[in-house]
Amino acid sequence: HSKKKGPSNYSFYEAKMDEKIHLRLELENQLRHAIEYNELYLHYQPQTCIKTGQVNKLEALIRWKNKLLGHVSPADFISVAEEIGIINQLGFWVIEQACQQISLWQKHHVICPKVAVNISSTQLLDGDLVNHFEKLIEKYGIEAHSLEIEITEDVFLDQSTRTIEMLTKLREMGINIAVDDFGTGYSSLSYLKKLPIDTLKLDGAFVSDVQHSASSQGIVTSTIMLAHSLGMKIVAEGVETQSQLNFLKSQRCDYAQGYYLYRPMSPDDIAKHLGFQPVESAETA
Numbered sequence: 001h002s003k004k005k006g007p008s009n010y011s012f013y014e015a016k017m018d019e020k021i022h023l024r025l026e027l028e029n030q031l032r033h034a035i036e037y038n039e040l041y042l043h044y045q046p047q048t049c050i051k052t053g054q055v056n057k058l059e060a061l062i063r064w065k066n067k068l069l070g071h072v073s074p075a076d077f078i079s080v081a082e083e084i085g086i087i088n089q090l091g092f093w094v095i096e097q098a099c100q101q102i103s104l105w106q107k108h109h110v111i112c113p114k115v116a117v118n119i120s121s122t123q124l125l126d127g128d129l130v131n132h133f134e135k136l137i138e139k140y141g142i143e144a145h146s147l148e149i150e151i152t153e154d155v156f157l158d159q160s161t162r163t164i165e166m167l168t169k170l171r172e173m174g175i176n177i178a179v180d181d182f183g184t185g186y187s188s189l190s191y192l193k194k195l196p197i198d199t200l201k202l203d204g205a206f207v208s209d210v211q212h213s214a215s216s217q218g219i220v221t222s223t224i225m226l227a228h229s230l231g232m233k234i235v236a237e238g239v240e241t242q243s244q245l246n247f248l249k250s251q252r253c254d255y256a257q258g259y260y261l262y263r264p265m266s267p268d269d270i271a272k273h274l275g276f277q278p279v280e281s282a283e284t285a
């Protein structure tokens with residue numbers, strides 16, 4: 001019995017590795033064609049003003065449905081897109097799709113909140129990003145104020161003048177700048193006073209155990225104070241219960257986003273849930 005265990009475990013392990021490598025290669029191959037095969041689309045998750053209960057923003061979240069792999073989560077393919085060098089192309093597609101959706105909603109007299117798009121740190125190093133935004137805003141006849149970008153703290157690890165310039169230009173155009181997953185990165189806080197930032201998005205991990213952990217409560221409370229003392233707005237991510245929402249309200253958090261309030265939805269469902277008229281979506285236009 002024990003004699004067999006070694007070698008058979010080893011080959012089992014090898015087979016698993018092969019399978020993993022094969023899957024990864026398949027994912028890369030499929031991802032390279034996702035745009036041309038029309039497999040990507042956006043869902044939108046509302047963000048709510050805690051005081052008034054009104055939806056003030058929609059976060060665009062990419063979705064991928066592949067013919068072989070089925071639904072693949074962005075948590076599993078965004079990093080791959082970065083590694084194989086197609087994130088700029090993919091990110092550009094996301095921005096264009098969001099701009100088109102805003103223009104469609106506006107064309108149908110839908111009062112459209114700001115739309116936030118997630119921007120990967122490599123996109124910020126693309127010298128054309130500002131141009132891209134300018135072109136798309138003109139092409140779809142929308143306002144820069146309709147847009148927000150969400151960047152993560154890793155952007156600030158190397159505070160290259162280029163990144164700072166880029167953010168400053170986007171901010172001057174009228175685009176809102178938000179820091180996503182705030183509190184989970186490894187960067188120092190010093191960037192907060194140097195960079196043009198409008199909003200902090202407190203990571204859902206702190207929100208989720210606010211009921212059971214005094215230290216999470218402390219982090220939530222002091223991050224809200226930090227944002228406000230810097231003149232920034234703060235959004236709590238991953239709000240899943242009424243008691244989390246109550247706590248955030250008691251601490252004067254500005255906005256909340258999470259399954260308890262709204263799930264990410266298709267453009268049509270956004271229109272229905274928010275009491276808009278159903279409108280054609282960007283994908284079918």
Ligand code: C2E
Pocket residue numbers: 045060061062073074075078091094117118119120150180181204237238239240257258259260264
């Ligand atoms: P993120 O930007 O922090 O987005 C929030 C994620 O949390 C989304 O996952 C959302 O569906 C999920 N979420 C929202 N409310 C709740 C909640 O109450 N509980 C829990 N447990 N989760 C909640 P999603 O859509 O799977 O996206 C994962 C990540 O992928 C995003 O995190 C973002 O970093 C990245 N991502 C998504 N779309 C894009 C994109 O267009 N470009 C780039 N570069 N990254 C994207």
Ligand code: MG
Pocket residue numbers: 059118150180
């Ligand atoms: Mg985000």
Ligand code: MG
Pocket residue numbers: 180181201203237
């Ligand atoms: Mg986030």
Ligand code: MG
Pocket residue numbers: 181
């Ligand atoms: Mg996240």
